[in-house]
Amino acid sequence: ASDASHAVILRPPEAAYFNFTSAAVACLAREGGQALVGFTSAPGQGGILAQREFDGRFSPRLLDRAAFGVMTLPSVGLLLPWDLSKRKYDTCKTEK
Numbered sequence: 001a002s003d004a005s006h007a008v009i010l011r012p013p014e015a016a017y018f019n020f021t022s023a024a025v026a027c028l029a030r031e032g033g034q035a036l037v038g039f040t041s042a043p044g045q046g047g048i049l050a051q052r053e054f055d056g057r058f059s060p061r062l063l064d065r066a067a068f069g070v071m072t073l074p075s076v077g078l079l080l081p082w083d084l085s086k087r088k089y090d091t092c093k094t095e096k
Helices: 051-057 062-089
Strands: 017-020 024-028 035-039 044-047
Touching: none
Parallel strands: none
Antiparallel strands: 017 044, 024 035
16 A cells, blocks of 8 residues: 545536546556556535635634624633632642
């Protein structure tokens, strides 16, 4: 067995549903050597989105994350003073 690190990326001409089928791939490791044959899986039908639709659906949503951060500030604001006072008044027992 050997490690192969090859990738083939194809851009479809349009955004639509495509039928992804399995394939057999054959290649030569060395000139005049034995042909290596590999098989791919067949996931079936899948949709390919247009770039604009993909960006809209999977955008980072920075405004949502900022709102979440602001909403978590009160809980952090309550825990921080508690932790500081706990550290101040808790005394570690030292060995005698």
